[in-house]
Amino acid sequence: MSLESFAFNSLIYLSLGIVVILGIGLVTVVTLYLIDITQKRHTIRRNYPVIGRFRYWFEHLGEFFRQYFFAMDREELPFNRSERSWVYRAAKNENRTIAFGSxxxxxxxxxxxxxxxxxxxxxxxxxxxxxxxxxPYCQKPYTAPSFFNISGMSYGALSRPAISALSKGAAMANCWLNTGEGGLSPHHLSGG
Structure with missing residues (x-):
């Protein structure tokens, strides 16, 4: 067997190997696509077949990337990672009475x-x-009736019933209601 025929045969086998690997990959992707568009449990996988499967992998790896490159668990706004994880568990009807941890x-x-x-x-x-x-040692100390209060939120994004409910709840709890950057509206005063 000459060197030329050996190189030619090697090239043929290498090409066949690549074609087989690509064929297996294509069959796998088509199978995953069909499974994803027909299943009814995960909307992400149904709306984004095949690539939606990477979400779970990225979500798992996300905590490591955040720890070293981005934000800590409690630095993200308006809802941090711990709060979003709790909401995800609640949406899946999983146990939501476990402690958040800190x-x-x-x-x-x-x-x-x-x-x-x-x-x-x-x-x-x-x-x-x-x-x-x-x-307490000032000329005019201020005595607050409550230690916990409702902090300033983006009330412009909240509806009138939501702001009214917060106002009435603050009145019932005898606590402060911070109006946030949007200023005071009649809905903030509806609680009394």
Whole structure:
């Protein structure tokens, strides 16, 4: 066997190998496409056949990329990764009573920790919170009736019923309602 025939045969076998690999890849992609467009469980895979499967892989790898290259779990706005993960679990009707976990130091004295409760506290078991005094040694200290309040949100994106509900809830809880950058509207005042 001469060198030329060996090179020619090698080239033929290499070409056949590449064609077989491409054929297997094409059959695999077509099979995945047909599976994805006919299944009814995942809308991402149904709307974006084959490439929608990469979402789960990227979502899994995302926590490693965020940790080293982008943002930490609680730096993303308006909803951080922990909150979105909880919403995804709730949407899939999975267990949503598990603790969020925290990347913050919770061992410092005075750190507020919300504990999960399967049932709300009964009215007769509730204790009245003491008012919070801001600037107790000032000439005119301010005493706030509530420690927790409703922070400023993009109220321009919220509907009138949503703002009214927040206003009425703040009135019931005796807490502040921050109007945010949008300013005060009649809906903010509907709670009293």
């Amino acid at each position: 990347t913050r130091n919770l061992t410092e004295p005075g750190t507020v920790i919300f504990m999960n409760s399967a049932f709300p506290t009964l009215e007769e078991d509730a204790t009245q919170a003491a008012p919070l005094t801001i600037g």
